[in-house]
Amino acid sequence: MITLKAGRERSRGDARDHVAAAHAGIGMGPLKRISLYSLRHPFQASLAIGATIVASILQLSIPRLLGQAIDQTQTVLSVAGEGAQEALIWTAAILLLVSVARGGFTLVQNYFSESVGHHVGYELRLAFYDKVQRLSYSYHDRVHSGDLITIGLLDLDGLRMFFATGLVRTVLLAVLIGVGAWMLLSTDLLLGFLALSFVPFVAWRSSVAQLTLRATWLILQEKLSVLTRVMEENLGGIRVVRAFSGQKFELRKFDVASTDALELAHQRVMVRVKNTSMMTFSFFVAMGLVLWVGGNKVIAGEISVGTLASFLTFMTILQMPVRQLGLMVNSYARASTCGERFYAFLDAPVEIEDKPEAVPLEISKGVLRFEDVHFTYPGASVPTLNGISFEAHAGQTIGIVGAPGSGKSTLAHLIPRFYDVTAGRVTLDGQDVRDVTLASLRRSVAVVQQDTFLFTTTIENNIAYGDPWAKDRKIERAAESAQLHNYIMGLPAAYDTVVGERGVSLSGGQRQRLSIARSLVLKPAVMVFDDSTAAIDAGTEHRIRSAIRRFASDRVTMIIAHRLSSLMHADTILFLEDGRIVERGSHEELLALGGKYRALYDLQTRPTDDLEAAQ
Amino acid sequence: MSVVQEDERDVAAFPGQRPPRASVGSHRVEEEVFGKAYDPKTVRRIWAYVKPYRLKIYLSVAAVLVFTATQLAIPLIIGNAIDTGLVAGGDPAALTWAVGAFAIAVLFNFAASWVQETQVGQVAEHVLFDMRRAMFAQLQAVSLSYMDKTEVGRLMSRLQGDVNSMQEFLETSVISVGDLVLLFGIVAVLLSLDPWLGLLTLITMPVLFIIRIFWLPPAKRAFWAAHETNSLTAGAMAEGINGVRTVQNLDRQKVNFDLYDDKAYHNLRTQLTGSKYAQVMVPIVDSLTGISMATVVVVGGAMVLNGNLQVGVIVAFLFYIQRFFDPIRSLTMQYSIMQRAMTSGRRIIEVMDLPTVIEDKPGAISLTGAMDGSVEFRDVVFGYDPKRPVLKNVSFKVNPGETVAVIGPTGSGKTSAMALVHRFYEVQSGAVVVGGHDVRDITQESLGEQVAMVLQEPFLFTGTIFENIRYNKASATRDDVIAAAKAVGAHDFIARFANGYDTMLEQRGSNLSLGQRQLLSFARALVADAKILVLDEATANIDSYTERQIQKALEILLAGRTGMVIAHRLATIRGADRIIVLQNGEKIEEGNHDQLMELGGLYSKLYNMNYSSFDDIPDEMVAQANAKAAST
Known part of the structure; x- marks a missing residue:
């Protein structure tokens, strides 16, 4: 049992304000509208975005520091001396500091972008619920209740998460890839190109995969709902099924629906596997190239081992976020379609309302x-x-x-x-x-x-x-x-x-x-x-x-x-x-x-x- | 009622606050999710469903091992390359060897991840579908007395939610094997590279482990609370949508909005708490990583300085540290998944083990259309609860081709008698004999083919009208279906639909009126073409026009068949060859209309009250009639 805190601690006006705010922006595109709406929490939103920028820059500095440390151990081989040890301790201290700070900023980034999402979700839910209760019979006659539930649950979710999975992730990827590329390319142009060579490929594959998975997910949901219906009707109508000895017939119906869904589920597994395997592979190929070309450069004395090591760690850092590019693309696609449906509902005209000058009914004679x-x-x-x-x-x-x-x-x-x-x-x-x-x-x-x-x-x-x-x-x-x-x-x-x-x-x-x-x-x-x-x-x-x-x-x-x-x-x-x-x-x-x-x-x-x- | 007086005071003290008797949606999610993490009995039973795919499982475990090995090898290769050739003026051949080794490791990595992911993913899907099918098939045979007591929704959550959490468990458990190997692999490699540096670096690992052990229970509670409030809020929303007409009708919008706000706001708070718990691990892991890296840099660096360690080892160490904490994270998460899967597994097995009570005898005979179509009750005693029989020594015979109306007040046992003809339940003593055979000696399938049944509430399936009338009679042609629809008078309204017989019935025929659904269920029984028809006449009030059509259809349905009708309408009763009057589980009168009228018992008293339906007669008048009948 959940104890509900009475609303005394919050003023009732808040909820009504949220509802009113959700209705603002009629006529805007859904992405613009939800972005502006998310910014209704300017403090949290700017903290999230600011922290994202700082955290990704800190993260990018880690490979640099590691490379520097390696070079410090290398140089001392020839120069040797007390200074080298001291330099290592300094590097280690900075490394520790940067790691802790990065952790802290990532916490802020993640927490506040989720928090914006939860707040937006809460507010949109209120607006949705209010609208459901306001729309008159003729609207509810027209629109199936199942469709409304989908809008209120799934579409609303797609919208509320857009800030975290779409906007913040865009900033994150822009900084990581942008600054990272600049750092790599400015250090060594050829090696930089090789190290980044997997980025466009992975970005492309992951976007394609996500969009395919999203499209097939919708079909899969439909197939699964057919399966659900077959099971539900069978159990609900069990007397009819038994009265007509329809058990075998029902099992066949189940099998048809089930196999259908199973096949698609298999396909989806294959899409996922094919893409993740290819993405990993392309990443490793790039890494191998960096190792080879970079190794030759080290032998030729053009770069230090530390630089090579920093390139390789750079790549491991970039790998995860680049894979998430697909999720980002998906988030835009989802927010856009979900938003269209959600806002169409929210903007639907209410046919029966109080007139502005409406007065309470007075019953006298009846x-x-x-x-x-x-x-x-x-x-x-x-x-x-x-x-x-x-x-x-x-x-x-x-x-x-x-x-x-x-x-x-x-x-x-x-x-x-x-x-x-x-x-x-x-x-x-x-x-x-x-x-x-x-x-x-x-x-x-x-x-x-x-x-x-x-x-x-x-x-x-x-x-x-x-x-x-x-x-x-x-x-x-x-x-x-x-x-x-x-x-x-x-x-x-x-x-x-x-x-x-x-x-x-x-x-x-x-x-x-x-x-x-x-x-x-x-x-x-x-x-x-x-x-x-x-x-x-x-x-x-x-x-x-x-x-x-x-x-x-x-x-x-x-x-x-x-x-x-x-x-x-x-x-x-x-x-x-x-x-x-x-x-x-x-x-x-x-x-x-x-x-x-x-x-x-x-x-x-x-x-x-x-x-x-x-x- | 148990509302304390205080509530009322509260109301007076805080006008505008929540009313005492109002809520939206329900207050709790019923099912408990976390239990024992390992239950050998459950595992054994579930393994039976995994077993057919065990080769694939072994293969993917092997692939996971290879995959983990390559993950372990890559930093080593890089470190080694640095140490053998990567100095200014070093040996290019050593580099070529290293790159070659790297390429081989990558190829293995690619192949292994491909095999592992395809195999695991597909096996998990297969097991999921197999289990669901086994449960579904079991439910087709489970005794009706169980089904009567069980909500469809509860069964559906077995068939869906529980099966899904088993799937999740299967998918992740193979990967956990890899995590476990990776964990030990990293420890082993680090210690073998340099025991001293390895130990120092690994110190952070148990620290994280301990932190997570303390973190997990409250975190799990927070995640569960977030999940729970989320589904409660969703439930309240769904209720608001489904009941919107009533809400508007009774002007509850304002109250509901506030109550919903409470729920949604509470959900917001638990979600935020959940986020806090999830995110607090980030800086901890990052700090521990930082400590390990700093250790390697300072201690390892010093060792390199002293010439005790090669720089490549440091590079390898740094690579390992980046991946260090992943396995710990997923392994601790796996524990919760396992707990959930065990609970689900237990519930799945419960369904699989449901008693089927009614099974075909070995050597049961198959009833054919050649049997005479008689139905006989011989001293039947039956009760859902053996101590309280619903039918007490009931005997009667329905001759081939005869229509018998069974009547009696509510609770007289009419419906149970009908269910026994179809052997939905087992008699306690006596026997139900169909076509000269005890129903217990006949296969259930053939019994179902020879005894058609029309239930009081017509149940239609989503699908076309054609599919609904034909149902499982695959041999019925379109003409048969149309002929049946015409015979019962359903053809006219079907033909009026734009798609005729191919019209889709939305949500079990909610686009049809009750009378129309009734007619379709008649047509379905007609197409089934059984020798015996058992029918429970609808009591609900249908408009008089449709009512007449149904009466006509009934005559056609019964023509040439043995009929047992639980009748409510006088017209139906008058049309029967014989009438059996049941009361309190006993047969009290039997005969045709004229005979019973002459007898002057309960039937004649009720008939003389001149109601169009026996159900319309108020209880107290039945009692009066009873008293009168008893006195004569």
């Missing part, structure tokens, strides 16, 4: 009105709702029936502004829902949805989701009304039982009852049951209805259902067809009318064979 409401889903050509008008007062129950696709749920979703009307208006006590704040509106309107999402937490917290300050008694009462209390008390940890993805799984009916309890806690002015009792048996539904009737006097209740027994007690029933109200009235009135409602009623109450016999 009158819900639909005034000639029209609604067309974005991108759809046919309107879903076509001139809906009705009025409901507190204490009334409105029933809505109709064939699938007739617009029942859509109608309900317009009240809490999950979508905005295309024409006409929805009002609560005379206030257009678009003129009031979303927070106040949604607290007054509860929609019990068909599918209940359970959060991974206790039942208690799930019921109190809309009012996390609710008292025990209130939660229990809501559960009692939803006919869930007895079931909860039978669970091992009662109200503290964890449900959701990692907890106890509830049946469809239990979930729906929990969802009802969740809405009851809010004591809303308008309560909509959107086919939310389909999985609850009629008896329990009846008990729920009588339990909540006591509180129904000061709210509008709207019931959408297929089962007529769920809504036949409603004060007014609206029969929807193609987005229009074709019949309206009480159950008795509609039966007497002998229209579509009557036909549906007959269909449901009399067994099919009787009906067909009657026809």
Whole structure:
């Protein structure tokens, strides 16, 4: 269990500032935007970059010092004397100092570039999370949740690491290769060229390898996700598999997916091996050349042994960073594609927001009105709702029936502004829902949805989701009304039982009852049951209805259902067809009318064979 | 409920702070990762999967040794070259020899690294896939009573996470062999070059070793905390995305943002701590390297001055020092990898060892389409918990071609009876007889071919509609599939899709309505063309239009087959040849509709209540009917 420090030590404003800052820079390229954003931490960023420069220069001086030491031992052979020993001690002291300093500066470099990355990650995560919660239903209808998770996890990671793996590494490589080359070439042009000859080759191979590996990695992920899906569906549908004796068939499916992924994994191993082996080889070839040509130069008396040794150690120092050039190139590529996706998400327009002059909703009488409401889903050509008008007062129950696709749920979703009307208006006590704040509106309107999402937490917290300050008694009462209390008390940890993805799984009916309890806690002015009792048996539904009737006097209740027994007690029933109200009235009135409602009623109450016999 | 009064005070004292009953995501990552680093039993079992590739493993170990040897040789060659010829006016032939030796060492190095990396990488991949397949195959046979209790997610983490950490272990362990050899090789070479200088230089090695031993436990904790908070933050984010509609519905955005901020901020802190632990080793290693280099320069230099040592040895020493600490670093890391792999290995073996309970008898017979298609329960006693039987001495017979409706209140044992026909579970006593044979004498595969099953919740697979209807009946042609779809009345809606039968079903058919999924599962059963059909009618409310279509499809499905239907709808029950009423695991009534009505028992009482579905009848009314039936 992780104890969370309460936010008192930080001011809440910070988080909001981060969110605002992440939105800055619309229209910039992703690399520029993330670079500027990373520089929001100027102190850490400049420490990281400064330390990088110092550390790499210190590192480059080590081969020099070593060469110098070797030469000092050499010269004394001929000159001999006390001075030589002293000089060696000096060199050693400087060497030690440089090593310690380099270590220190590398620490600063690594720590602060990672730190910038972690801070940027934290801030972008907040901005991402905020945006997810802000974007309206129509966005979430369009974009698959799996894709959003990818953006929030992988793309965000690619972006946040860009400072360390892209920018800082660029500085590091520029200094190491630039200064190193200058030092080598200025010492001995030919030997310098030979010593550096592996650099372009390794740089090229490592970039190619990284880019290839990245491209195949994406394909591999896809193949592995196919494999995952095969396994997951097999285990989830194990009864179907067994019922049809499909085990062998499933194993074949697994093998196809598995072999596919295995082959690609093999290919990737080969790409990696081929490139690392070639890079090492080219490095050693260059080293051999330096040894040979340099050795001849030593024999010819052109350079000292110490210089040769310093060239060789130079090369060992350069080898690792040059290999990382590929990682740097990859980091740019990744940050650029990840950034494009991430910022496209962050910049997506929010369709439903508070108007600047929005005021909190004020509930007085509790009158819900639909005034000639029209609604067309974005991108759809046919309107879903076509001139809906009705009025409901507190204490009334409105029933809505109709064939699938007739617009029942859509109608309900317009009240809490999950979508905005295309024409006409929805009002609560005379206030257009678009003129009031979303927070106040949604607290007054509860929609019990068909599918209940359970959060991974206790039942208690799930019921109190809309009012996390609710008292025990209130939660229990809501559960009692939803006919869930007895079931909860039978669970091992009662109200503290964890449900959701990692907890106890509830049946469809239990979930729906929990969802009802969740809405009851809010004591809303308008309560909509959107086919939310389909999985609850009629008896329990009846008990729920009588339990909540006591509180129904000061709210509008709207019931959408297929089962007529769920809504036949409603004060007014609206029969929807193609987005229009074709019949309206009480159950008795509609039966007497002998229209579509009557036909549906007959269909449901009399067994099919009787009906067909009657026809 | 166990919320203390203090919480409430807290709330009052700090308005605007975290609410007492709110959280985002879960609070802990369940699985423990670090255990014993070596467990012989686990190693033995895992070795069974590595064994088929042992030649490749031996080869790569050999390659690693060669590779390490060349790494050791190169500084020696360079040092030697310096000493034999590299002075002004020295012998060029000696240099040529040295360069030649260098070239040979490099070639060996190249070949060895190639062999080692390709072999190790591929073996690790192979072992990974083999293990995963073995686990998957095992899960196909594991008894359903285990599967009922186990979450899919938990199994998936066995099949993925655990298998991956085994792969990582295999890959790194061969390399560790090289590290170990390199470590001892460097020590040996340094001591043999010059024991005194060697010892002085090597002093830093145990120092680093000791530092790392003290550093490792807190560092590991820090890394683990960073990992854990990271996945918790990711989990909270995923929950925020998946539950976004509910969040907006209940206006929880502000609270959630603050709670998420807490989690993300905590993650930031642990990540920074992790970075500190990781980076603190850098200056330590660099300083120790510096000390060793300075030692060589001062002490070695003095020895060269006195003529006790050749300068080439110093060069070789300096080269070795550069690589000195790498093996120690990777070897200590390897320890954690090993711990993790052992834990994973144990969990993998747990899956491999799951009981399969239901297995084919030796000499089990194969049921063919020639059997009569009868189903008989003979004094069946069955319970998931042997002490609490769900079915108590139930006997009945379904004749070939007959449709029997099994009805009864929740908990009466209907669903269990159906599962027994397919031998999902073993009876405690009595027997289930299909086609004249005890199901325990029949191969499970042939039983599955002759008994088709339609579950209450239609389960579809990702794939095209065609693939879903055909499922594993490879002999079914496209025409068969279309004919089946037409028969159950699914053809019309399928044809309306732009790609018809080749339409992909997203996420198990979430682009279809429940009724449509039901019809597809009917078509699938029809294509399976089994003699016996076991069906659990859906209870969920489907709109009345689709409902009628399903009723018609059911008739077609049952025509010419033996049918056992757990029925909820009156229409289905009326259409059955015979009705069996179960209550509390016992058969209480049996007969056709008219007979049962005449009997005046529970069935007739319920029927007379005039509900369209038996499930719609409230419990207390069932109890009333029961009481009445008992009194008559």
